[in-house]
Amino acid sequence: MNVDKIKLGVLIMFVGLIMGCKPDDPTGPTAKDLAFQKLAGNWDYGTSGRITLDGEDVSLNYPGFSLSFTDGTYTTTNGGDLFRATGTWTWANEAAGCINLDTGEQVMIIDLTTTHFKFSFTHSGGGVAAGTSGNYTVSLEK
Numbered sequence: 001m002n003v004d005k006i007k008l009g010v011l012i013m014f015v016g017l018i019m020g021c022k023p024d025d026p027t028g029p030t031a032k033d034l035a036f037q038k039l040a041g042n043w044d045y046g047t048s049g050r051i052t053l054d055g056e057d058v059s060l061n062y063p064g065f066s067l068s069f070t071d072g073t074y075t076t077t078n079g080g081d082l083f084r085a086t087g088t089w090t091w092a093n094e095a096a097g098c099i100n101l102d103t104g105e106q107v108m109i110i111d112l113t114t115t116h117f118k119f120s121f122t123h124s125g126g127g128v129a130a131g132t133s134g135n136y137t138v139s140l141e142k
Helices: 003-020 031-039
Strands: 041-044 050-053 066-070 073-077 086-091 098-101 106-112 116-123 134-141
Touching: 031 106, 041 134, 066 134
Parallel strands: none
Antiparallel strands: 041 066, 050 134, 066 073, 073 086, 086 098, 098 106, 106 116, 116 134
């Protein structure tokens, strides 16, 4: 084997190594990825959270309410007729500004940080108990 073949072999291996180390996603995380990093985990009233129905505070109808998100599923505690105990969700758009619930409701994200989650949706449940139809805004903390 001559020196030129050895140099060519080393060059080919070096180029292959460089190309193999290229990042899998050169564009970085998507809006959905970034939003889910904030959304994942347990949310509750904390010190300033609340649930309003058409502008009126109805938090007392949901004492100890909490909401938890994992990838594609959610669970709630004390959600009354308004929130299922467990369910599934998907992003409604690439911008990650809305969530579709398995109930058919679309949740509009108003504010989402690592410690604050505020969202709104229109509920079309019935009756005079918790879960009354109307426009809900929910503010929770992590």
